[in-house]
Amino acid sequence: MSNTSDNERELLRLVAAGDENAYRLLFDRYADRMYMNALHFTKSEELAQDLTQEIFIRIWVNRLKLATVDRFDAWLFTVARNVIRNELKKKILPVENEAFLHTYFRDNNLTPQERIEYKELESSVHQAIRNLPPQMQTVFLLSRQEGLTHEEIALRMNISVVSSKTYMVRCLLAIRRHLGKDAVKLGIVVFFLFK
Template structure:
């Protein structure tokens, strides 16, 4: 069993207020496990370290949402798996190997609860995406797959400005409709934080 982080709810509240000591406690508590997960998936110590640092930087940027999370640990590992998935998609696996990649990522989950949490957050996001207008949905999914705005513009025969507009509007829509699901919302904001 992993050690429980005492007073985690209070620590998350303090982090939201900008308390760096609380942030350091949470960082130190989860660092080794997130690093181990990153190392197992990327097979690169340097890349695993970079991924964990990136996760915590993004958590700090969006810290005001942390007190709303009901299951911080499950949320954290969902974010970690998304970061690893993004790395593998861009750097390791060739196009067409998505099935293998997803199978690779779902081997030996951290805990059943964390898998369930990630699945529920993903379903919430997927259900909202399905409600987007077709062109906006297509642009959003391409961006989610790592396409640049230039690439989306070429694939969809639209301008780069239109591509950016679709993504911004889609994110606004998702933010509004995921207001009652903070885990899914924060996963989404962290995933797309490079766009803003």
């Protein structure tokens, strides 16, 4: 354990001196954890990637300060908290994103009744699903056809639970947009998906 932190202090000193290889090692060590944290805050793969990227950009810009830093994770989280709060304020919590969040959290607590209703909607939304990117299609079908939980989908597709949910929510939003043009089914779909 002390070996690891010694090694990390050395890495930090190398990074402070401008060693890009050393920074790459740190990046490789922490990028996944940072990304997964960002994903839980943003509920979006793209935003989580942007955040991860932004955090590591800021750290490199201010790399001289790393010479006196003992623990990289502590430093990483200090930089991250600013970036994350800013993102919550600017992109995640504003009213423009309300529909996304609403659907996202609501999808957590589907009742068995709702699940059945979703199944019934299958044929109506089939066309809409075909227009989705392949990975989203897979998530949707695993969830709604095979009845897998997000945990099971995550395992099966080797993605995170948050990603699975995010895909699902975006599927639903895309389906709504798609069906929005379809006047015949609009009422019932909106009722089942977004009541």
